[in-house]
Amino acid sequence: MLSRNIVSRHSALLRRAIRAKSTQVHIDNSSSSPIAADGRHVHQENLDEIKVQRRDGSMNELEKLRGFVNYQRNPEPYRPPLERLKDWEEINPVPDRDVDVAHTALERKVQAARCMDCGTPFCQTYTGCPVNNLIPEWNNLVFEDAWDEAIERLHSTNNFPEFTGRVCPAPCEGSCVAGLVDDPVTIKNIEYAIVDRAFRDGKIAPRIPEERSGMTVAVVGSGPAGLACADQLNQMGHKVTVFERSDRVGGLLMYGIPNMKLEKETVDRRVNLLREEGIEFVTNADVGKNVDVNELNSQFDALCLTLGATKPRDLPVVGRDLKGVHFAMEFLTANQQKLLLTKEGKLESQWEKENWITAEGKDVIVIGGGDTGTDCIGTSMRHRCNSVTNFELMPQPPMERADDNPWPQWPRVFGVDYGHAEVKAATGKDPRVYSVMTKELIGDDDGNVKLLVTQDVEMTSSGPKAIEGSEREWPADLVVLSMGFLSPEAYVTEELGLNVDQRNNIQAVYGDFRTSVEGVFAGGDCRRGQSLVVWAINEGRGTADACNQYLEQKRFDEVDSRQITGAFANLSSLSPTM
Template identity: 50%
Template structure:
């Protein structure tokens, strides 16, 4: 695949980005474009490695045929590369931007050299496909007469909708927000995933026959970030009666909280989605002129949590003109190289500078991250009910018998804070009323709907579940994998058999098709 000696001749050159000090003045995408010859060189770095771990168990969960489209890019066969990519990935324009790329962690070249830039090549392929007009509506030639309702329009729900529509079923997607896309629309900031790119794919699905219904709150009840309570309430019994199958793909949006800390109820202390969701909505609705968002301008901001969502809070606050930004996490700083706790081909676990970190360093002359910190309390030193500081304790991390543990040091400090955003993960779905009214069983913690792995069927006949609602909060590429897998099982349920490709069967189907 690629050029046999390419990995020896060319260095890794990942997707470029606009200068941090320039891009923080707007909410446009941070990315820049490679020249074509650079992308071909990057494709040439893909090795004829015999066993392509990039799409093995520890790599891409949707069976992306990565070495094949790397080779096609190297040979300047871009349309062929797009057609190969589209066989396995419904939405490469999204994964090419926001997926953390487990494929690159599993790249064989990555054992002793920087991995192939799989993610940026994928993004370039689909962007060019749209520019060249290769991506066109392709509605099914025949309809089966079967109907499917999908609750939730994130990547799992939309992937399932795309697949089931291709099979000829009539698909209706119900979304409680006013726009389609789930976290792709309102959870991921515009600078990381432009909402025009999300809407472009939604429009394509609609042109192919998928029906979208927004402001529809199936089951009733507010969401974790406050939306849905004013939407039209849809009775789950109506969906079970009116559709031949129902797929629940509502995500895992219930936030992990620090509710037991003193001062948690102070004004200015929020979970991340209470900040990110209205910020993007206000941008799309009015370019921030409606004022219907939390504004960090001129404020000291503390972000708790060191993952992607925390980075998104950092980037948003900087663009709003915050006075300072500090990102605190319990963890120790990651190593610069793989260690014994992170063997290849799994996640590297190495130190990584994301876009928000780079922007913080450019704006404030320091990386905003502070490691080994335990939040102790939210303080109100003015006595007006609004947070003014976060009290923290420094931790000391040690490793013994292969296990890491932290010890409180007794070193207590106070960080100034006008706003605090908790981005410490999610604990499960935030739709208890929907789950109760459908009658589906959940795990012992109530956070995930139970379904046999690979089957996606709940205990209620004709009701299926996929995505984060089934497996817990995970990656976009896993959500797409779940949607594709659930679509195949729903197709089998409706028709008695299925020819839809899905993770674990895609390779066989594409091989038999030539």
Template identity: 50%
Template sequence: MSTPTGFMEYKRELPGDRDPMERIKDWNEFHRTFSEEQLRTQGSRCMDCGTPYCHTGIELSGGPSGCPVNNLIPEWNSLVYRGLWREAYERLAKTNNFPEFTGRVCPAPCEGSCTVGLIGDPVTIKTIEQAIIDRAFEEGWVVAQPPKSRTGKKVAVVGSGPAGLAAAAQLNKAGHSVTVYERADRAGGLLTYGIPTMKLEKDIVQRRVELLEEEGVKFVLNTEIGKDIASQELYEQFDAVVLCGGATKARPIGNMEGHELKGIHQAMDFLNSSIRSYLDYDMKDGTYISGKDRNVIVIGGGDTGTDCVATALRHGCASVTQFGTHAKAPLERDAINNPWPEYPNVYTLDYAHEEAKALYGEDPRAFSVLTKKFVGDENGNVTELHTVQIRRYVDEQGRKIYEEIPGTEKIWPADLVLVAVGFEGPESTVIDQLGLETDRRSNVKARYGQYKTNVDKVFAAGDMRRGQSLIVWAINEGREAAREVDKYLMGSSLLP
């Protein structure tokens, strides 16, 4: 334990972020960092609980509670407090292949289940995690560690997102020869094309990819399995196949009136066009979907929609509004309906909302809003979006019912509409070609903890198996799937 009374002596502090009005002028990361003294002080607030809920990694009420990769949080908090940074890194690396990713973009369910949060503010776990791995890279402690011997077994990993990278890292560690196939021109999946650079700069992703290459993992880019290489051909070439293709099939907006108008785009198309332009041309090519001088409406209240808000602001939009069908969250955790250690559903200003408020004077979100139709001009360009306020309740069968409130209709000016209403599941090409069974949500059917599909030597992990979820769950599943593949190939496994 750090100090028995640290959580009483010191208040929770965060390093803060760059000024919103300054950071919207660039695409760099917006977080600041703490000094070593400040980090040690925050580490001292950890209670080293008898039952550390922070690293339990379970689901409660449909949401995460604790760390899905079971990070040894109290241990590295104590080590940071004592100034033992290398030891802290070694403990962190035991459970998490990519803390430089989770320390930046994970929503930190560990903090939501921190015991200190029962009587005050939780420990700044995420900040400390990022500080440990950043220092490890700075000090040169993170080096390639190729396996001492090879098993002679070949494994194909389809998809280079967090699940695919985690599976590849672990399987390579076990001595198998791993080839990762990625259809994009860069590895990383949604870590590269999906999460804006201000949340995760892409050289951080590339740095980890290069480390994996040094360790012996082979990456084949610009290659889509099922199109460039037939799924059956891949199946025949390898001793095992791990499908980590993600849940990339965007949920459509149905047959809503006006949905075919120009200026209505899927959120990922919008985000990826900007990321690619930034990486390849520093935004000077002019081929990305631009929000400059446009009234932007984002339909969808999740993280993807929030990233659209931040991106539109950096384009120089005239206005931006984000719609959500959910009601505005309370300022404090509801002790009855959202008790500890569930992930706290409370009102917060995410980075994009903070930026929009600084620029326009108010939170850009509109809550409990249902889009009814789109209206365009004579040239087929969207100009208006019609909505109505709704109330949500749960019926006797437990179904969520949305009821429109008469008299709350509203018309919004809109030159650019971005649809961020989630994903239906994985794309079906590989699934169909291999004859894989799917669940009722079209995800590949493979039991959690086993990851075996109905086809011999084919495994599935991450969003492709569980549906759209958190990066930390993807890493968890990639690691666990690697262990199961290793068992399948060798009869047993020493992988964690």
């Protein structure tokens, strides 16, 4: 067996050889425009005549036999940082405004050509895609211009590709076989191109179940796990009611992910579709508080808990209780609520006084990295903060994979997300400070945070170790804690008497999803721990499958019981004969 170092050197040599010939893909449509008569769609007959520039500079018809060799990766870029900082619209380019729809479709076709049906597509395994998207199949369908079939194939494994195509960090691309020797296929771009086109063309319509089972299910939580669970159970014929404690449906998708990353019209569009398909949504229903969870459990045939992991990790330092120190979800939720209320003309001064958290004109410090930390950075920039700094306890990741992080694992390497790019464009520097821990928060006479004291750390085998004499003070008018989540809040699990694990997540085996209480199932972050949206969808689908098996057995047992009871009744009515 080749050693890992030999494989790494071999891959590096191949990568350099391919990139040495690399040129930007250029589409030559001088003889035949890719835009059809309707100005929107690129049809197969148009594409066959179009030539594209290969890495070696030659112009040839588009082909797939040697796709990743002939064409280089060309992901769709976000809107320019300084432009998108002026608004709250999605950072992705808007079709027909920022990009030409037909040209984009053609570019996705070129990128799909780079997917060459490798022998073992790690992209669609759990190493790559938690929902096992049939990536090579729908890439090939896009290449063949079979977009209608592509959305069917995509929906067969993923309930909400319009969400994952925007917010997923794309572990599928990290495990793409092409990434061994070159840049991976632009899977994420192709995914949301498929679903956005399908919505735009009216190809996604309500699917009303033809038959109903007569069984009822309560789903608690309307985040990605809850919506996926409800969607699956509804299509199986069960009557599903989703209970959401907030005033709007969507959970994390609605209030935890800011608008510039996932526009709320996109969330509402899918929720409205689910409503049309027969799912009932109840908002402002905080199960375990203003809704009795035990009553729900008795009123419905089954109960599915998709609560999320909403208990945040806190910062136990002096000054934590000062005004101006907030959890990330408090900051992001208040911002999104104000955007929605303003858009609907419902914003009231009393709401602002009680709930609004602004970064305008302030020195902002975000403690903790990850997607949520980036979202807090991007939100602060749009508030027109004076400065924003991001502290991370861990050291800066390497520029390339380390030896203990081989392909097809998710590459733990240095990256620049949208929020970092926006700060760099506006200020000229990256906002992140690595290997630093917070020691103390200092306030003014009115109890407002004004300074933050840090100390540098070095990583040892036993964890981070503080470096003596490395203390620094940072101006801070707003401190946002983005250090992850610990578990679901305990009031639902305690009221039901559910078993929990050592991390206080609901105890339920993956693949079975049954809790310690009969008829109660759990999935998503409340069972797994904080994770990705795509993993939440996976768990929601799995929870629905397990719940469906339980309901089918329950229905069979009830029918069997009625038949037996009826048989005894018939026997007792017979008169004895002599």
